[in-house]
Amino acid sequence: MDYQRIKVMRDNHVVIVSLNRPEKLNAVDMLMFNELIHVSKVLRKDRMLRAVILTGSEGNFSSGLDFKSMMKNKSFAAKLLFKWLPGQSNRAQQVSSNWRKLSVPVIAVIEGYCWGAGMQIALGADFRLCAPNANLSIMESRMGLTSDMAGSIALREIMPKDKAMRISICATELDAETALSLGLVTEVNDEPMVEALALCSQIAQKSPDVTAAMKHMYTRYWTAPAWKLLAYETYSQIRIMLGRNFVRVQQALKNKTAPKFEPRQRHW
Known part of the structure; x- marks a missing residue:
């Protein structure tokens, strides 16, 4: 499939999925939602796959939801939030929760902005390797919304409840070292992509x-x-x-x- 909002590159048994809308700091619009859901479902069936790397193009992971474009079409919200059963993931949640369903480790390589929807996508990964220049935030409360993209599943596993609640309610912007101290990211590294590829190599030996x-x-x-x-x-x-x-x-x-x-x- 030819994607417009993401880039998918394969190196042997490792696939790199890049959010690819750099002119908008890789902000997530409806098309990106659809493409991320599609590629995650395709990769889930790939028995030769050993690891996935999630990243953003041109120095940013994602600045979050493209709120302006999403508000132009009122049907988008209905498509994202609809679900047959309350316990299922809707389309908004699948861009995070689908990565958890893969049978291989998923590594998020985070540089620059990782806000809102971008942070929710990154929380779907098993590991978050972060550049020193990263700026991370669970940003939804600034828009008068709650977090609703399944990142809360990971938050309850990696952070104490009081700290997770505080940074979510306050939409706190975190630098890389603060995010590391809170457990929001796995590691801070000057070259997170190099480290991610090295981790993939270790995984492939098992x-x-x-x-x-x-x-x-x-x-x-x-x-x-x-x-x-x-x-x-x-x-x-x-x-x-x-x-x-x-x-x-x-x-x-x-x-x-x-x-x-x-x-x-x-x-x-």
Whole structure:
């Protein structure tokens, strides 16, 4: 598919998805919503994929929602907020929550502005690697709105409730080091893309089945009752041990060589 608002580049088993509207500081409009949802669904089916990097073009992640363009068409809000069941993700939420459903790690590389909708998208990633010049904010309250793009799921996992509530209500602008101290980002690095690619290389050396199991274990069950986490641990371990990639790891350990993996098992 030819995208207009995002760029998708593949390097072996790593895909880089870039928000690509630099003249608007990569502000999110309806077309970008649709393209991000589409690419995330396509990547979810890719069993050869090992990692995804989310970033923004030309020095900014995203300045947030393009409020002006979204208000021009009243049907946009209805399309974004509609859902069949209350517990499902609507289209506004899918640009964040869909990344959590992938069976591979998703790494957000954040430079410059990461506000509002951009921050919500970044919160859908598993890791947020941040440049020193980054400026981050959960910005929705400035527009008289609440956060409604699923980033709150990640916030409850990575930050204390009082601190998350404070920066959300006040729409606090955070520099990179402050965001790191609060747990909002994983790491501050002078070259976050280089670090992200190095992390992808480390991930590629591990079994894709193990990676998928760990991703879903922590994403689905981090805040679940202990019995559910214990049950999934057992289920995933048995499934891994019955798979071909487990045999390949054991052979590689015996021969002191690097394992050559098969595609990830289906339906993690």
